[in-house]
Amino acid sequence: MVAAREPSQKVHTYKDIEFTLKKSERKTTSIYIERDGSVSVLAPKPFDMERVQATLEKKRSWIYRNLAEWEDLNRTRVHREYVNGESFLYLGRRYQLELVKTQGVPLALKQGKFCLVKDLVPKAERYFQEFYKNKLKPRLDERIDQYAPRLGVSPRRVKVMELKNRWGSCSATGMINVHWKCAMLPLSVLDYIVVHELSHIENPNHTPAFWRAVEKALPNYEEQKKWLKFNGAGMSL
Ligand SMILES: [Zn+2]
Known part of the structure; x- marks a missing residue:
């Protein structure tokens, strides 16, 4: 994977995972995928390398999954010149x-x-970002109003924002965030993102029950999911 890094940060390696160490105020060790696609490990000081490595080992598949998602979103970033006809x-x-x-x-x-x-x-x-944000919010609210009753849920708050490497997210308390880039998507795909995040209110993880809920509200969701996987990567400003 290609990722820019702060030159001053020391890069450590565990098996094939490159990461930087950051000091955590808490006693726990946790892993983050940064905005640039690099891996950071937050750990209490003094750093205990064995513990850091054990955490990386435990989270290995999570790290790979998230790096793959990050690459999907950033692989074909468009270079913009803002000239006539673009x-x-x-x-x-x-x-x-x-x-x-x-x-x-x-x-x-x-x-x-x-x-x-x-x-x-x-x-x-x-x-462009402002345009997308402003246009997306009312459409999003309208889609939420349509699908939330079908799923028997009601989100506490819905926000359009910059979400780094995700199209949408849903917190445990029912707050839904949607990336402004969703304004670029066909409405049918936006519906899939809406239904996906709404379904997370009752099912936080991607369990069979979660996908059953998605399918109930959106029987053709597989098609939209595939479309997003295939076309989503090239969608950037
Ligand atoms: Zn999800």
């Missing part, structure tokens, strides 16, 4: 970019084109 996804469709001199807002979807004020190109990424 295409951007919105709800599963591609729209071309047109740079304009002026308009009421920095970025708007008008007559089948993404129109961006030319002078604001240096901040284009931010405006």
Whole structure:
């Protein structure tokens, strides 16, 4: 896997896992996949290498699964130049970019084109993110309202945000977070993410009961799941 790292951090190796050690305030040893796809081990000081290695061994399959997911999301990161004719996804469709001199807002979807004020190109990424966030929230709320009663659950809060390497997440207390990138997905795939996270309210893990709940609310979920696995990687700003 390809990952950028802070040059100052010492990289340790355990079998084929590269990791950096960080001091934990707590007595427990835990593992994180960082935003750049590197592995960090949080451990109390002084570092006990045997304990660190034992934790890595125990969490091996978890680490591999998460690194694979991270790579899926970042493998084909698009390089953006924000020039006329470049295409951007919105709800599963591609729209071309047109740079304009002026308009009421920095970025708007008008007559089948993404129109961006030319002078604001240096901040284009931010405006696209804002556009996606603002457009996604009401759609997401609408989908939640549709599917939550079918699953017999009610989330405590739903938020659109930057989620690093996940499309969505659901906390034990029923708070659902969805990545703003979901605004790029076709609505049928967004539905799968909504149903997936709603199903986690009652089933925190991916158990057979969890998948049964997903299937009950969304009988064709396998199709959407595959679509996401296959196409999700290339979706970035
Ligand atoms: Zn899940």
